[in-house]
Amino acid sequence: MLLHYSYEEVKVMIFLGLTSTMKNTLKPNHTPAxxxxxxxxxxxxxxxxxxALYAETSSAVYGFALSILKDAHSAEDVMQDTYLKIYAAAGxxxxxxxxxxxxxxxxxxxxxxxxxxxxxxxxVPLDESWDISDPKDRFAESQDKILLQAVxxxxxxxxxxxxxxxxxxxLKHREIASLLDLPLPTxxxxxxxxxxxxxxxxxxxxxxx
Amino acid sequence: MKNKELMERLAAEIHDxxxxxxxxxxxxxxxQKGKAINMNELAVNKKPNRKKWTIGIAAAAAAFVxxxxxxxxxxxxxxxxxxxxxxxxxxxxxxxxxxxxxLSVEALNDDANEILDGMDLKGVDFDVAVNALxxxxxxxxxxxxxxNSILVSVDNDDENKSRELESRLMESINAILSENEITPAILxxxxxSDEELQKLADEYHISIGRVSLIQRILAKDPTKSFADLAKLxxxxxxxxxxxKDIDFDDLLKQGDPSxxxxxxxxxxxxxAFSHAGIQAAQASNVKAELDFDDGVMVYEVEFISNRTEYxxxxxxxxxxxxxxxKEAMDQDxxxxxxxxxxxxxxxxRxxxxxxxxxxxxxxxxxxxxxxxxxxxAFSHAGVSSAKNVSVILDKEDGKYDVEFIAGGYEYDYxxxxxxxxxIEYDRDKLEGEKKSTSSKAASSDxxxxxRxxxxxRxxxxxRxxxxxxxxxxx
Numbered sequence: 038m039l040l041h042y043s044y045e046e047v048k049v050m051i052f053l054g055l056t057s058t059m060k061n062t063l064k065p066n067h068t069p070a071x072x073x074x075x076x077x078x079x080x081x082x083x084x085x086x087x088x089a090l091y092a093e094t095s096s097a098v099y100g101f102a103l104s105i106l107k108d109a110h111s112a113e114d115v116m117q118d119t120y121l122k123i124y125a126a127a128g129x130x131x132x133x134x135x136x137x138x139x140x141x142x143x144x145x146x147x148x149x150x151x152x153x154x155x156x157x158x159x160x161v162p163l164d165e166s167w168d169i170s171d172p173k174d175r176f177a178e179s180q181d182k183i184l185l186q187a188v189x190x191x192x193x194x195x196x197x198x199x200x201x202x203x204x205x206x207x208l209k210h211r212e213i214a215s216l217l218d219l220p221l222p223t224x225x226x227x228x229x230x231x232x233x234x235x236x237x238x239x240x241x242x243x244x245x246x
Numbered sequence: 247m248k249n250k251e252l253m254e255r256l257a258a259e260i261h262d263x264x265x266x267x268x269x270x271x272x273x274x275x276x277x278q279k280g281k282a283i284n285m286n287e288l289a290v291n292k293k294p295n296r297k298k299w300t301i302g303i304a305a306a307a308a309a310f311v312x313x314x315x316x317x318x319x320x321x322x323x324x325x326x327x328x329x330x331x332x333x334x335x336x337x338x339x340x341x342x343x344x345x346x347x348x349l350s351v352e353a354l355n356d357d358a359n360e361i362l363d364g365m366d367l368k369g370v371d372f373d374v375a376v377n378a379l380x381x382x383x384x385x386x387x388x389x390x391x392x393x394n395s396i397l398v399s400v401d402n403d404d405e406n407k408s409r410e411l412e413s414r415l416m417e418s419i420n421a422i423l424s425e426n427e428i429t430p431a432i433l434x435x436x437x438x439s440d441e442e443l444q445k446l447a448d449e450y451h452i453s454i455g456r457v458s459l460i461q462r463i464l465a466k467d468p469t470k471s472f473a474d475l476a477k478l479x480x481x482x483x484x485x486x487x488x489x490k491d492i493d494f495d496d497l498l499k500q501g502d503p504s505x506x507x508x509x510x511x512x513x514x515x516x517x518a519f520s521h522a523g524i525q526a527a528q529a530s531n532v533k534a535e536l537d538f539d540d541g542v543m544v545y546e547v548e549f550i551s552n553r554t555e556y557x558x559x560x561x562x563x564x565x566x567x568x569x570x571x572k573e574a575m576d577q578d579x580x581x582x583x584x585x586x587x588x589x590x591x592x593x594x595r596x597x598x599x600x601x602x603x604x605x606x607x608x609x610x611x612x613x614x615x616x617x618x619x620x621x622x623a624f625s626h627a628g629v630s631s632a633k634n635v636s637v638i639l640d641k642e643d644g645k646y647d648v649e650f651i652a653g654g655y656e657y658d659y660x661x662x663x664x665x666x667x668x669i670e671y672d673r674d675k676l677e678g679e680k681k682s683t684s685s686k687a688a689s690s691d692x693x694x695x696x697r698x699x700x701x702x703r704x705x706x707x708x709r710x711x712x713x714x715x716x717x718x719x720x
Contacts, residue, residue: 084272091268100260113265120271184252185259204256232249 071136080127087124097137097205098144104201105148107189111155115147122147138212141202145216183239188231191238196231199224324349328411329439330372331453333397334388335479336361338379339453346372346411351379355451360386372411373418380422391428392507395481398434399455408436412498420500431484431501433459433494442653446628450476459483464626466490468659468671472628474538481507482543489536508536508562514545518558521567524551536562544568550575613639613663619646622666623659627652627673645669651676 071093078086098119103112122143130139188197195217202213214221323343330340337354338361351367353359361382367375380396383389389396398415402408412434423430437443437458446457450473460475463483467490475483484503487494511534519526526532529549537546543562548555559569614622616637624630632650639646640663648659660670 084275087275088268088272091271095266095268096257096261096264099264100257103260103263109263113267116265117267117271117274120267121274124271124275182259182263184256185263188256200253200256201260204253205260232252235252 071140073132073134073136076123076127076130076136076139077132079124080130084124087120090123091120094137094140097202097207098140100201100205101141101144101198102148104188104197105145105194106151106155107197108155111151112148115144115151118147119144135212137206137208138216141206141208141216184235187235187238191234192231195219196227196234199228200231200235203228323347327402328407329401329454330411330415331397331399331401331437331455332376332379333399333453333456333459333480334383334393334395336383336388337451337453337456338362340367340372340375342372348372348375351375354447354453357388361388373414376415376418377422380419384422384426384428389423389428389430392504393479393481394423394428394501394504395431395433395479395484397453397455397459397480397484398432399437399453399458400434401437401439401454405436409498412436416498416500429501431481431503432499433480433484434498435459435494435496440654442629442655445653446472452476456480456483459487462492462494463487463490464628464671465673466492468626468668470538471626473625474541477541478538482538485536485543486538505536508543509545509560509565511536511545513565514547514558514560514562515549517560517565517567518547518549518556518570521558521570522551522556522572528552529556539568542568614646614661614666616646618666619648619661619663620650622661622668623648623650623657626659626668626671627657629653629657632657639663 071090075086075090075093079090095116099112099116102115102119103109106112106115119140123140126143130136133139188200192200198217199213199219202208202216206213208216210221210224214224217224219227323345325343326341326349327344328342328346330342331354332338332340334357335355336358338358339352339354341349341351343349348367348370351362351365353362361379363382365378365382367378370378380389396419398412398419400408400411400415402411416432416434419432420430435455435458437455439454443454443457447454450457456476459480460472460483463475463486464470464472466487475486478486481503485505485508488503515532515534516526519529529551532547532549534545534547537544537559539546539559544559545562547558547560550556553575555573555575557569557571557573558567560566561568616639620635620637624632629650629652632652635648635650637646637648640660644663646659646661646663648657648661650657654676656674656676658672658674659668661667662669
């Protein structure tokens, strides 16, 4: 891996990476191309279409929820609620060619709602509820979720959301900015900083072992 | 590791971490569906056209729940029961549930935005909301002694509920305005939304209720265009309807629209007489009718004097003469005992011209195309597409017969084949769409048609949307 690079070297790499191959970087292969027709069919009650949509979008939905909530169980709840909402509200989807942005707006709203609910539960402090070192937690089980751990442990809330959306949603910078209500330059700089932090975190983790 | 690889790996990790909940979700969807169907069945039994809309609103209500951030929606609370339009010049649409709690308020035009001005009426009782809205209209000067007309339109599957809401609305509006020493003119109607109405409403940024009022006026006076009338306030529309003797017997009415913004009919008459250089006593068959022409409210003044027909348009606000026409009367109409021989001779020359006009059109040189005749009829009817369009040239009479079906109506136009002007116009509601006679068999047919129409529109949208996406990718 990149552990033998110095911090300065990595910084330069990131800078070069962002300036020369930003387009490729920001459009990972996992970009799901969702067919709007799926939503129209769902609006008519077609559960087959819902299954197809689920296959295309579930990791984006779950990933984004997790990046907001930092808690696997809450993210699961939000994920389920999201698809139920989609099923109920697909009829109100206005054909704008942006089904993913629409879906992720639902995820965002439901996640924020969940966050408020969680805060109201006095016996479960937020800090513990998302502690991923919890042995029950699925991410702590193996080393191969190291990037996800990096995202969850080392990044700020906004960085987490931005990086996750870049990785799984296929949204463009502009769309991510508008989904998160952030200015576009902020999204770009936070993204850069987040990658930096992730690399450092991974370095630390590996150094410890 | 490059950024791209980093992101790909993160994506893969998230993908692996994503639990599979599909079965659970599908199971719960089935439960949800059961509830939704019950609700739709209710709508179908009553009004076929409403069905699609009801689903849309239920979905919109669900989306609304999401946006507001309240927990799992209980269908009964967020289901839209009534859609209420308030039109003055601001057009506002309220959606309420069965308990008459406001679920959403929408400003349909700019004036309405000013009225709403950040007011949050969601969740409040509907009477409270109406009070607030009418109060704001007063405050912002949209309702006063000069403009006292308010159109209330209620769309509810249950006709009795509609009527009840209308009466309640009239009462509360009347109470607020009376407090402010304004005698209101309130028209309350029950409307049933269909696609055609909705399309016109969206296009002209007015409510479905106002569309339906305008269509009544058009049915009586086909020379007007929908686009022109859509610009008029409810007070002007009401005045116009009054002067055209359109009775709103099937509506709840209270008060008369204010004419105080305009000059008296007698003042318009005097303006015309003085322009014609005659005394009032010299004129017979005097008529003065409030009308709307070329974007202004006018009095159309007509009278006969010295065997000449006069026709004036007098600006109803300023009293200025906007249009003056005079035409000698036909020999037949003239009084034989009249001694003004000279004038008669002059008249004869004019009469010849008239006769030319009346001659059957035999040459095609000066005729407008079929397409032009069709589009003249379409634009008058305010439709952009129609089914069963037929355009037939009637050479004898020099007119086109244009017939088509759109929005549940059968239209029949006679268009002057040379000028493209509308000679006659007729519109009939299609049998199956009639509210009172809707049977189940007929309603299912209608639904099919509606859905087909929808699909077409959706397809068009998709194409546009695709283009957008391509642009984004660059």
